Amino acid sequence: RVCRDVTEAALAGQAQQEYPYFPDNAGEPYLSRRRKVGFDLYALYGVARNDVEGRKRAMLMNFDFFGAPVGLFFCMERKLFYGSWLDLGMFMQSVMVLARGHGLETCPQEAWGHYGPAVHKSIGIPDDHVIVSGMALGYADKSAKANTLITERVPVDQLLVAHVQQVYEL
Secondary structure, X not given: OHHHHHHHHHHOOOOEOOOOOOOOOOOOOHHHHXXXXXXXXXXXXXXXXXXXXXXXXXXXXXXXHXXXXXXXXXXXXXXXXXXXXXXXXXXXXXXHHHHHXXXXXXXXXXXXXXXXXXXXXXXXXXXXEEEXXXXXXXXXXXXXXXXXXXXXXXOHHHHOHHXXXXXXXX
């Protein structure tokens, strides 16, 4: 039901984000990194950058949990602040690690939050709760094109060294 309801909302253009995920003014290098992952994923699907319909079809795969047999939603009360968001993120990561320990794979899906009202209505989540993320859970499909994507990562020495040095200076 929720898959059908959210797909219908997406096709009708009824996006209404639960929360802002990416700031409008994030700037570089974050914007380029985000775009590269998207363009690389679309390329795996054979979708050109200017193929709006192809991009829409690829995005809609979120709303059947990419074919996974289990879909999870992670929610919390809207009134909670940053620390609670961190706690929920750590809880989600624990679910992901536990799943892998049992031979399963997961895919966290913020995309569900773009259609919050449809998710709330479909599965009865109270309005005073925010849908932080969905998550697909199941056995990996090694033949799925999306599962071959390897994203570029910032080298560890660029990510950590400057911050570690700052801590030692304190």
